[in-house]
Amino acid sequence: MPPTRSPRRALTAAVALLTLTLTTACGAGAADGAQTRQLRYQGSVGQVTLPELAADLGYLGDVTLDWIGNVTGGPADIQATATGQSDFGGAFNGAIVKLQTAGAPITAVVSYYGSDAQTFQGYYVLDDSPIRGPRDLIGKRVGMNTLGAHAEAVLRTWLARGGLTAAEIGKVELVALPPVNTEQSLRARQIDVAVLGGVIRDKAVAGGGIRTVFTDYELLGAFSAGSYVFRDDFLTRNPDTVRTFVTAVGKAIEWARTQPRETVVARLKAIIAERGRNEDTTLVEYWKSSGVAEPGGLITDREFATWIDWLADSGELKGERPKPSDLYTNRFNAAATPGGGA
Template sequence: MTFPFRALSTALTTVVATSASAEEVTLRYLASQGGLSAHELAQELGYFEGTGITLENLGYATGGPESLIALAGGSVDIGSAATAAVLNSIAGGNDFVAAYPSNGINDEVQSIFYVLEDSPIHGVEDLPGRTVAVNTLGAHLDYTVREALHSASLPEDAANLIVVPGPQLEQVLRAGQVDVAAFGYWQTTFEGAARQTGGLRPIFDDTDVLGDIAGGFVVLRRDWVEAHPDAAHDFVDASAKALDYARKNPEETREILARALEERGENPEVAQYFRGYGVREGGLPVERDIQFWIDVLEREGQVAPGQLAAKDILLVTGDDASVTN
């Protein structure tokens, strides 16, 4: 099926106008502590007005895999996870499409691996046998550690990964319960607060390992997109526009984030450390964002060669007017 999406290769300036008879759809999702997804920001900015789209927050996800499980089971309509987790889920039989990059990693926005200042750990070569705190297993930080070890010619399972929620990462590191705390690119608020307190030292970040790339994706079920093509278009359009808004208006975005966190009963003070979403201008992906991880999964034997293709997974890209599925 070909979705008649208009080209989105340049910075979006308007959301496509829709008629008063636009289909009414409710998209349920799980939020992430300490941050706002681009579709949540789009809602705060009023970008869904006139589209018939309503967003409904059903609570929090501890990590991307939980979000994808909820999406596969029909509990939510929007999922969000690291690219590798999305691909594993699709390879496992879930018919998802990548709607837009939830975040990217670059020189301004990245996942940073911290140790205590007096730690004997100074780089990836020191990770074997060490305990690394990540927000969840099977997602971005997990695969970043594996890829970092592989790049250093070390066994990919040489480090011990344990799950620690984002708000507790700093605490467990300072208490000596873990050797390394990994603050994801989507956790810049928690990372900024920890860095401000002092006494920590970064040893590497994910751009050292992966380069500039989309870190994860917001995903939809393919059958939902086929049933609601106009709503799918408007959802991507508004979210991409919100990503551009955040890049151009960082201070205003931090103010919106602080207000949203306070309304959710979270600490609004961490909003000052939000560094942005790290995505390209235009808010849309390129095929390398997906293909890099397909190549990794094929190398590890987790998917068969040719089993997955980026063009079949991406709903729309920054240089394509339409996507055929």
């Protein structure tokens, strides 16, 4: 399994595509000036996104979702949004920083996933692995869902805090793998460490034979890690639609936070069954929480500042560091108004 191409090259290609397509991007608003009430998006196999849950709960009102396919990584999802292939997309906040500072006119509007005591990303090895600490990863292979995103940022932060130099960190080989294949690759000893999160992690742990090296929650505490973004032109032309969407996602977060786990799981399974995509519902049986830290998915400076600093210190950002407040807005979220939450 060769490592995938450099995430920096992928980002450069995405920005080049963005330059070519922004002038003809679709979905920015109807020709007569009316706001669009249909949102194109990419889903996730065997799982239910928060917008899909919000739609099923009736929170979207007359705003409808148009599923255009599935995506396996956040960077690809927000690149599709930036280039007009979809109307919204979600990714790790560090990936949003990289794409926006590279010239993409996108803005984060609501958090949609994070890490807490129940839901987190862990770095797992086989029980008989000699890997215990940061220095043990030098020369080893780490499998994760996508490069240049959450899993890589957390790993490099852990390695740096463990005393590794930039040159030593560069000797840790990163391998991009679909989440559903990562556990299998670890058990087949094709990789030395597997990054597993959410329901996929719980299913793998339930199978036995693996142990945790560290988790992002242990490293950073509870935090929202990723946000949904829209293109800036879409926000300008469709503010009411975006407000409906953001507030609905926030309500879905709070609904899932306050309902018994069994109620949420049953709802997610029913949604998967009703949409008829021939999917396995096993993963949602392990659902525990969205991991979103703030009420209604509100975004805070901290959720971007952490990754701005990391990207700048690692040389990924050139020039002046952006301000976190330049990357996101809560103005479309009813939860930002006293008494206006879910």
